[in-house]
Amino acid sequence: MSDTSIPVLPDGLVIVVKRECETCRMVVPVISQLRESGANVTLYVQDDPAFPDGLNAIADTDLSVSWHHDIETVPTVIRVANGRELERTVGWRRDEWERVAETPGLGPELPAFRPGCGSMSVDPDLVDQLRVRFAGSKLGARRVEVADLEDEFEAMFDRGWTDGLPVVPPTEQRVMRMLEGTSRQPSEMVAIVPPDLVEVTIEKIAINAVMAGCKPEYLPWVIAGVEAVCNDTFNIHGVLATTMPVGPVIICSGPGTRAIGMNSGMNVFGQGNRANLTIGRAIQLVIRNVGGGRPGEVDRATHGNPGKISFCFAEDEVGSPWTSLATSRGVAANIDALTVFPGEGPRCVVDQLARDPESLTNTFAACLRTLHNPKAVLAFDVIVVMGPEHARVYADAGWDRERVLQELHARLEIPGEDLVRGAHGIAEGVPERLRAMTLPKFRPGGILLVHAGGGAGLFSAIIGGWANGEVGSQPVTREVRR
């Protein structure tokens, strides 16, 4: 159980020490000197109530006083009047102690300065327990007890909480630690999650982030991802419910991707990177657990794709010859942001011979032409994930992002006679009345260009989209708030 009542500090001088700390042992004569000079000293000790000998210290062995009054170092000296802290000093500095205690001539036999030790209330081995004990009651989620004889991992499978892989048990300690990753309040409502149209709070996102295996520093990215998919523009309801094999593809941008160790390089879509895999997974677990979006229920995918467990990666901005995807979508440089796209699995574009941009662009156009169906036009967007060796061909020729996109679009204007129903022996196609027209494979802005992948290999990837525009899903870009 938690106890969030804050102990009031008594007026006068409050000093917090522990026996294990050499500096605390050194200042014992100073504490005696203060008492003898008539100062009203209240002494708290964190580890051994018998310390210091004969000075009647009050035990703070549950660390309640230390936790609630933010003691990070021992010794700490605080001057209190009318129950309010006026000033404090930490460690031993004679002039600081004399100022805070308003008493001259302290510890004349001691050195002028000696640093203190870490407070037990910030001990990494204890801090998670303390956070639950003293701040835990701010969490509102229902508590689910798992009996000792029950396997907690099996219990979570039985309750339908997982995506088919084991999840990390969301204990209060782990969730409280996860919440340290954001300054936002646990009770803050973030979005309304389809298909059940349920309000989701920061706390519920944190619980699912724990289960996905996230670190606290990933949490702001998970929150931004939930915000980005749960709106009418991205339309996660349709992305979930469709029989097509798509799920949210999450492209992360900005210096924060490097700070949390995301992968934008070798094996960028693959296994092995915790941040990439768990951020995408956490967003999908929120859709499943909070929104109620489960395969076979509202999720009606004919095949699905493995990326529906998690499909999240970072742009390689440092090695890119171009501005980032996020910048091209209106985010200021060096701001963390993510873009969500309703995508299927990636497929490889191979061209190992092209050394000029025209030839390489012809390859991309020919591959893109077949997306979903060679006769499907305008209905689907696409991400082109350009590998560094392909991007270099464009960089050497001086083609910027806009030029690459413009040349691609220009090569994907298709005569209607190739697209009408029945043409080339294929029933699929556009209505006969469009025969005389030339139609673009992609709508303007329908190709999203991203630079990512390993440094070796003349390969790129394309990720096909889902029904675009107002009737389907549009890519959404959100800044990441801490």
Place this chain on the structure above:
Amino acid sequence: MSSKSKNTTVLLDPTNERRVATMERVGRPESLRGLTVGLLDISKARGDVFIDRLEERLSALGADVRRYKKPTFTKPAPVDLRHEIATQCQVVIEALAD
């Protein structure tokens, strides 16, 4: 990481904690004659072919048929449309194509 002082692990519920309220279905009518039957087209290709035929058959049975259409099959029916159907019809048929 579980509490060592007890024999149980306490987990925080990751779900929406909602129990779905049980909704009683209206009883099946003996006959459709004279009843208003709503046909909701979800806007998928060729769904109208199926619904046209349904309308023919239901009208022949004496039902008063009304047609409705969702703006897009990818999103839930707007609440106003749901209300309109609920207030105008005694029976509704929603056709899903695929």
